[in-house]
Amino acid sequence: MHEWALAESIIVTVIKESEKEKLSKVLKVTVKIGELQSIELDIFKFALENMVELYKSPVDLENIHLEIDRCILKCKVCSNSWNYSDIPKKLEEDEKEAIHFVPEVAHTYMRCTQCGSPDFEILQGRGVWIDSIEGEK
């Protein structure tokens, strides 16, 4: 349920940016949701809806587009890259939950699928990002 905290950060940032850019109207916000963080979409949407109301957001839920970003990892040792969804050994529930809170602890629970190193990069699909804010001046 810390999805609420993330949803709040989205709405607060949209408000700040639209003020900074002096937008009279916010038309569309695109949010990328990294696969690695296993965000609960229903909760996240519900939280966004509540935050829209609480903050009197200039954009409503229909115009916030959520896109799932595949998670790609790349080993710094052997250059192998792989998809999070393809890892052979599935993670335990508590490991998944830890990564849900702080995606970087993936380095504690995951290894390069080729050489076994924990020294890999999260190339994409880590967490929640605002991809773009479109509006009218």
Added chain:
Amino acid sequence: MHEWALAESIIVTVIKESEKEKLSKVLKVTVKIGELQSIELDIFKFALENMVELYKSPVDLENIHLEIDRCILKCKVCSNSWNYSDIPKKLEEDEKEAIHFVPEVAHTYMRCTQCGSPDFEILQGRGVWIDSIEGEK
């Protein structure tokens, strides 16, 4: 004159890559030279020429294209970005020399031109890189 060490690394890497990719012929190598490192181009070319000979390199000097890469820096605190060539206070000779050896010590001698922070990123134009190796199989 540590340009020799850098030139050697280029030639050794070209050989290794062309073996790995099983190239029968290397047609063109493009090398980017970051402005920040103040490489002496004449010495670098001379060193490359010597290394081509020493290592019996599969590519000769004419087919190694050197491109100067402008150096762009970006502040992590205030998001300001600026060009290395535009900094208001010119660096001392010994500071430039230190950056010539280890470009990262730029953080010791340079500051964000807007907020004064040493916490900036070197977005491009840091040092010597191989941009591409073109060849025939």
Added chain:
Amino acid sequence: MMDPRLTIINKRLENINRIIAVSGGKGGIGKSQTAAGLALFLASQNYRVGLLDLDFCGPSSHVILGIEGAFPEEDMGIMPPLVNGIRFMSITFFSGGQPSPLRGGEISNAIIEILAITRWESLDFLIVDMPPGTGDPTLDVIRLMERVEFLLITTPSRVAWEVMKKELSVLRELRIPVIGVLENMKIKKASQTKEALAGLKVPFLGSIDFDEDLEEALGDTDKLLHTNFIKQLGQTLSDSKII
């Protein structure tokens, strides 16, 4: 691409009265010991205290305070558990005490995540246990925690002064408030630390002796509260009107 977390961090910290980062550049000088001790001492004086361990490579606060079994609650974010009167947050909750070999950019990302989702609520003090060095965590605390003040630790060793002075000079240049320098692990009567700092125009807060019995008290907050270490720490900080 925009990182929404950066906007929310200072909102999450807005009801905290003072944010004190315990730092000093060098490792092993007693940053964690001081941060944990300070949090414990403040809690014993009925202040509302939070302790945030940002040393992801060598988290120690939980070992010093003997924190086991606690876990943050999820509630519109995460709520640091209240352990021995201290609201505590550490990467160990998520890494489960196993190694987390993170590179700097990842440490930075993890710190931002934790700052963005942790609900400290109202506190008198948030004490931040810093890792050694002036790398990503220090640069991020400076960049992201608007009202942070630094408490610098050193030992009576030249090696420690040299590193501390470098951190001080970065903080100065960036106009980050520095509460002062605390000398820890004093062994010999005569120490030259005060003199070594004379030219730096930074308050010298006093010295804490090397406490032979401290090790035995680790992991037990009752014992810790009765160590000479905490007595001297509390005295020094009260004397210098910090608290």
Added chain:
Amino acid sequence: MMDPRLTIINKRLENINRIIAVSGGKGGIGKSQTAAGLALFLASQNYRVGLLDLDFCGPSSHVILGIEGAFPEEDMGIMPPLVNGIRFMSITFFSGGQPSPLRGGEISNAIIEILAITRWESLDFLIVDMPPGTGDPTLDVIRLMERVEFLLITTPSRVAWEVMKKELSVLRELRIPVIGVLENMKIKKASQTKEALAGLKVPFLGSIDFDEDLEEALGDTDKLLHTNFIKQLGQTLSDSKII
């Protein structure tokens, strides 16, 4: 994009017989003191020794050995100056003792640069003084220096063991050779370090006492060579047939 420096690093190290990284996870446990002491001891035994200080945030080797005024020579790369019989390389040559607040990715880049351009030539030993933690420098040494072996330091403190154990577990998993664990700064007669390590299947190399007179010898290699610290260090390492 290809980084040509990565290909050349092991060529630069090919004429070095043994590469020993002095590490241990935690800060302030005596990594720099041991690395510098080991280099000094080996040089006094007529070995050809290099010392590489990779602690960019808190470089200390030059303070311990009192290295001032030396600078590498440029000759088809850079040649580490020979100081007191030791070929020495440190970021301080380039940062001039001023603070260098680098983030992890930049530290990594700087380490790669130094490894790619430094010409150590023939050495019996290259001693690497590691920073605390298992961040970029440790991950890069593991990734880039093919023949590196680790010498792990700890103190008699639980806090130090806990951090060291995590580093050991990473090294184990990656099959990096670990020479053993050395206990430093022993104060009380009875130490539980050996017992604490019993289950870990790592050689326990012995203990070095806390040396009250070490601080006064810092910066002076003649004095250092006569300290109990170096005597015990040399003895312990010879006993365990490391050298």
